[in-house]
Amino acid sequence: MPSPRYWREIPARFRLEAGRCPSCGKVVYPTRTLCPDCRTEGLEPVTLSRRGRVVTSTVIHVAPTEFQMEAPYAMALIETPEGARLMVQVADCDPGEIGPGTEVALEFRRIRREGHGGILCYGHKAVPVRPGTA
Numbered sequence: 001m002p003s004p005r006y007w008r009e010i011p012a013r014f015r016l017e018a019g020r021c022p023s024c025g026k027v028v029y030p031t032r033t034l035c036p037d038c039r040t041e042g043l044e045p046v047t048l049s050r051r052g053r054v055v056t057s058t059v060i061h062v063a064p065t066e067f068q069m070e071a072p073y074a075m076a077l078i079e080t081p082e083g084a085r086l087m088v089q090v091a092d093c094d095p096g097e098i099g100p101g102t103e104v105a106l107e108f109r110r111i112r113r114e115g116h117g118g119i120l121c122y123g124h125k126a127v128p129v130r131p132g133t134a
């Protein structure tokens with residue numbers, strides 16, 4: 001079963017809702033109670049753009065069992081225009097073409113099935129934005 005943390009974060013995950021610190025301006029996703037940088041409480045909700053740019057990426061060759069069918073694939077740390085950073089899988093691409101600066105769009109996709117019960121987990125994946133397709 002997904003963890004309690006997973007269920008608690010579902011609404012934020014669906015909406016790509018992050019929090020912006022009213023004190024230092026840091027944007028964190030998913031949002032949380034305290035700013036991780038300056039500990040200020042009461043982050044303001046901010047909905048992220050479904051766009052981002054790759055900061056760093058890595059190619060996964062040996063995947064956890066539930067992702068084995070998809071290996072090799074790229075995992076990337078992306079930054080949205082709001083400044084939030086998310087670690088996401090990059091789909092629909094040759095993992096080798098993903099690198100710092102690659103522009104991506106965030107799409108809501110099925111991530112995996114949980115065990116034999118077949119509970120579907122959804123989340124965001126990034127897909128490269130190629131010139132002419134945006």
Ligand SMILES: [Zn+2]
Pocket residue numbers: 021022023024025026035036037038039040
């Ligand atoms: Zn702060």
